[in-house]
Amino acid sequence: MSKLAFFLNETDETQVEFAKRVGVSQGTVSKLCAGQITPSLPLAVRIARATEGKVPVDAWVRDTA
Known part of the structure:
Protein backbone atom coordinates (compact mmCIF):
# COMPACT_ATOMS: atom_id res chain seq x y z
CA MET A 1 0.00 0.00 0.00
CA SER A 2 1.39 3.38 -0.97
CA LYS A 3 1.76 6.16 1.57
CA LEU A 4 -0.96 8.06 -0.28
CA ALA A 5 -3.35 5.11 -0.13
CA PHE A 6 -2.57 4.71 3.57
CA PHE A 7 -3.18 8.43 4.15
CA LEU A 8 -6.53 8.35 2.38
CA ASN A 9 -7.56 5.24 4.30
CA GLU A 10 -6.55 6.74 7.64
CA THR A 11 -8.31 10.05 6.99
CA ASP A 12 -11.40 8.58 5.30
CA GLU A 13 -10.92 11.05 2.47
CA THR A 14 -12.12 9.77 -0.89
CA GLN A 15 -9.95 9.71 -3.96
CA VAL A 16 -12.40 12.13 -5.59
CA GLU A 17 -12.11 14.63 -2.73
CA PHE A 18 -8.33 14.39 -2.65
CA ALA A 19 -8.09 14.69 -6.43
CA LYS A 20 -10.03 17.95 -6.32
CA ARG A 21 -7.73 19.30 -3.61
CA VAL A 22 -4.56 18.64 -5.60
CA GLY A 23 -5.96 19.40 -9.04
CA VAL A 24 -5.92 16.00 -10.75
CA SER A 25 -8.48 13.39 -11.77
CA GLN A 26 -9.69 10.60 -9.52
CA GLY A 27 -8.11 8.18 -12.00
CA THR A 28 -4.72 9.77 -11.42
CA VAL A 29 -5.12 9.41 -7.66
CA SER A 30 -6.13 5.78 -8.14
CA LYS A 31 -3.01 5.09 -10.20
CA LEU A 32 -0.82 6.89 -7.67
CA CYS A 33 -2.30 4.81 -4.85
CA ALA A 34 -1.73 1.60 -6.80
CA GLY A 35 1.86 2.53 -7.63
CA GLN A 36 1.12 2.47 -11.35
CA ILE A 37 2.44 6.00 -11.90
CA THR A 38 4.80 8.41 -10.18
CA PRO A 39 3.81 12.05 -9.79
CA SER A 40 5.71 14.90 -11.36
CA LEU A 41 7.72 16.96 -8.91
CA PRO A 42 5.11 19.76 -8.84
CA LEU A 43 2.34 17.23 -8.12
CA ALA A 44 4.43 15.50 -5.44
CA VAL A 45 4.86 18.90 -3.77
CA ARG A 46 1.09 19.55 -3.92
CA ILE A 47 0.45 16.12 -2.40
CA ALA A 48 2.95 16.79 0.38
CA ARG A 49 1.30 20.11 1.15
CA ALA A 50 -2.23 18.66 0.98
CA THR A 51 -1.27 15.89 3.41
CA ALA A 65 20.57 0.70 -6.06
Missing part, protein backbone atom coordinates in the same frame (compact mmCIF):
# COMPACT_ATOMS: atom_id res chain seq x y z
CA GLU A 52 0.65 18.25 5.71
CA GLY A 53 3.82 16.27 5.05
CA LYS A 54 2.36 12.85 5.80
CA VAL A 55 3.08 11.88 2.20
CA PRO A 56 6.42 13.62 1.65
CA VAL A 57 7.93 14.34 -1.75
CA ASP A 58 10.53 11.63 -1.21
CA ALA A 59 7.80 9.01 -0.71
CA TRP A 60 7.77 8.66 -4.50
CA VAL A 61 11.51 8.02 -4.88
CA ARG A 62 12.33 4.41 -5.55
CA ASP A 63 15.67 3.02 -4.50
CA THR A 64 17.22 1.57 -7.64
